[in-house]
Amino acid sequence: MSRPAPVVSLRNVTKSFPRGGIVALQGIDLDVQPGEFVSLIGPSGCGKSTLLRIVGDLVEPTSGEVVVNGKSARQARLDRDYRIVFQDPVLYDWRTVARNIALPLELLRWDRARRAARVREMVELVELTGFEGHYPWQLSGGMQQRVSIARALSFSPALLLMDEPFGALDEMTRERLNAELLRIWELSGSTVIFVTHSIPEAVFLSTRVVVMSRRPGRIAAVVEVDLPQPRTADTREEPRFFELVTAVRDRLRDAGLDEESTAPAEGELLVGEEPA
Amino acid sequence: MSRLRRQAEQWVPAAVVFVSGIALWEAGVRGLDVQNFLLPPPSDIAETLWSDRRELWSASFFTFREALGGYVVGCSLGFLAALVVSRWRRLQAAVMPYAIAAGAIPIIAFAPITNNWFGVTGMASKMAIVAVLCFFPMMVNAARGLTSVRPSSIELMRSYAASELTVFRRVRLPHALPYVFQGLKVGTVLAMIGAIVGDYFGGAPGALGVEIRRWVGIFAFEQAWAGIVLASALGIVFYAAVALVERRTMAWHPSVRGARAE
Numbered sequence: 028m029s030r031p032a033p034v035v036s037l038r039n040v041t042k043s044f045p046r047g048g049i050v051a052l053q054g055i056d057l058d059v060q061p062g063e064f065v066s067l068i069g070p071s072g073c074g075k076s077t078l079l080r081i082v083g084d085l086v087e088p089t090s091g092e093v094v095v096n097g098k099s100a101r102q103a104r105l106d107r108d109y110r111i112v113f114q115d116p117v118l119y120d121w122r123t124v125a126r127n128i129a130l131p132l133e134l135l136r137w138d139r140a141r142r143a144a145r146v147r148e149m150v151e152l153v154e155l156t157g158f159e160g161h162y163p164w165q166l167s168g169g170m171q172q173r174v175s176i177a178r179a180l181s182f183s184p185a186l187l188l189m190d191e192p193f194g195a196l197d198e199m200t201r202e203r204l205n206a207e208l209l210r211i212w213e214l215s216g217s218t219v220i221f222v223t224h225s226i227p228e229a230v231f232l233s234t235r236v237v238v239m240s241r242r243p244g245r246i247a248a249v250v251e252v253d254l255p256q257p258r259t260a261d262t263r264e265e266p267r268f269f270e271l272v273t274a275v276r277d278r279l280r281d282a283g284l285d286e287e288s289t290a291p292a293e294g295e296l297l298v299g300e301e302p303a
Numbered sequence: 304m305s306r307l308r309r310q311a312e313q314w315v316p317a318a319v320v321f322v323s324g325i326a327l328w329e330a331g332v333r334g335l336d337v338q339n340f341l342l343p344p345p346s347d348i349a350e351t352l353w354s355d356r357r358e359l360w361s362a363s364f365f366t367f368r369e370a371l372g373g374y375v376v377g378c379s380l381g382f383l384a385a386l387v388v389s390r391w392r393r394l395q396a397a398v399m400p401y402a403i404a405a406g407a408i409p410i411i412a413f414a415p416i417t418n419n420w421f422g423v424t425g426m427a428s429k430m431a432i433v434a435v436l437c438f439f440p441m442m443v444n445a446a447r448g449l450t451s452v453r454p455s456s457i458e459l460m461r462s463y464a465a466s467e468l469t470v471f472r473r474v475r476l477p478h479a480l481p482y483v484f485q486g487l488k489v490g491t492v493l494a495m496i497g498a499i500v501g502d503y504f505g506g507a508p509g510a511l512g513v514e515i516r517r518w519v520g521i522f523a524f525e526q527a528w529a530g531i532v533l534a535s536a537l538g539i540v541f542y543a544a545v546a547l548v549e550r551r552t553m554a555w556h557p558s559v560r561g562a563r564a565e
Contacts, residue, residue, distance in 0.1 A: 084461075085461055117459050120478075120555060121478075121556075
């Protein structure tokens with residue numbers, strides 16, 4: 028059987044923070060195949076954001092092996108093998124929409140003409156034509172997040188890491204951006220790892236949902252999502268969609284109960300923001 | 304409504320206050336027959352501003368140069384100190400409390416001392432006190448700007464494999480710009496105060512602070528008042544010039560653009 032080499036491969040990854048003796052992640056094993064859309068879901072504080080940052084070499088694991096595109100996570104970062112989107116858009120206030128999107132291209136030393144052409148493409152993709160000259164504070168939250176997605180996609184990344192990118196948005200915007208993201212994912216054929224709190228969102232978007240347990244974060248279950256592609260608004264109405272949502276919810280509940288930890292569900296942000 | 308008219312409407316109330324303030328002053332002094340050494344009428348001051356313009360201007364310009372020289376030195380050193388301090392977290396923790404506390408010290412009280420150190424009649428002693436005055440606000444503001452970047456902004460740059468230098472140039476520095484300008488603006492006011500008060504404790508003949516004291520001593524109150532008016536005007540122009548540069552360099556900033564987003 029010849030399977031393609033995984034894009035991301037995690038072996039027995041553990042992360043603990045010496046301060047407070049917090050074990051954020053324990054014994055994580057996960058392979059992500061090319062073209063997959065994998066969601067990480069779990070209660071607050073389960074370390075899913077930390078796991079994403081470990082893949083991106085923004086946080087170092089305490090132990091375990093992380094391989095991205097067949098090399099170390101650090102090398103993959105230095106080779107700019109992935110793009111990351113955070114929960115808050117992280118736009119630079121002093122740059123216009125166009126120049127925010129162009130930032131990674133500037134760092135790659137693309138020339139001006141090539142940058143402009145790509146920015147135009149990206150602006151069209153996220154439907155922000157006409158706003159190129161606006162500054163971030165002149166945009167709504169949803170538009171800002173679309174800029175940050177356009178920026179992440181500006182240099183066609185083979186691997187896209189997304190940390191609750193739509194978490195702060197209203198339901199309508201969220202569903203629309205979900206659909207956009209899927210369209211982009213299909214077009215680009217990239218691999219996505221997506222952290223979310225929302226069960227329907229995870230089921231709607233993913234080919235696989237990874238359910239994580241409360242701290243210390245472990246992989247409690249993996250749910251294969253066999254909904255047909257492409258997914259549309261109708262997908263959310265299908266009985267199979269509801270079955271899968273229920274399945275994920277049950278796994279989450281099990282994961283929550285089989286841990287003795289009664290620690291309050293804060294701390295995820297704390298863990299994510301711990302300086303590397 | 305046209306832009307011009309909107310701007311005019313913004314300025315009119317302030318202009319009305321200015322004009323009526325002057326008129327009230329003039330009428331009050333004349334009507335109540337206030338003694339000249341207490342408060343001369345504005346018309347006399349204006350007359351003196353014109354008749355003694357050469358002497359007044361040269362004195363003001365001399366002191367303004369003291370202020371400007373000290374300002375440039377103090378702000379530059381303050382910014383450099385902020386760069387160094389913001390680079391190492393430990394150093395920052397050790398040093399910043401004192402830099403902030405320095406804001407509560409009446410540094411101007413040291414002016415007689417710097418006069419002793421750098422010579423009463425030279426410009427250097429006034430520049431020194433001005434530099435010290437400008438140093439701390441610049442250092443504190445710039446350091447705050449350089450270190451208040453959100454962690455995710457830095458993480459994003461790391462995900463692009465950006466070097467420390469690139470992160471500094473593309474993120475830390477532009478992020479710190481509004482803070483730096485805050486330090487620069489505060490500095491303009493302190494610089495004028497420092498230079499004139501430095502002069503009061505003794506300075507070169509022909510310096511504005513020295514002249515104001517001399518005029519008061521020989522009961523030339525119109526001259527003294529004219530000097531104060533000119534010093535104030537220079538201070539305002541100095542501040543406005545820096546504010547203008549700020550507007551030009553930070554067109555992106557909401558505070559500059561005015562919240563016009565729809």
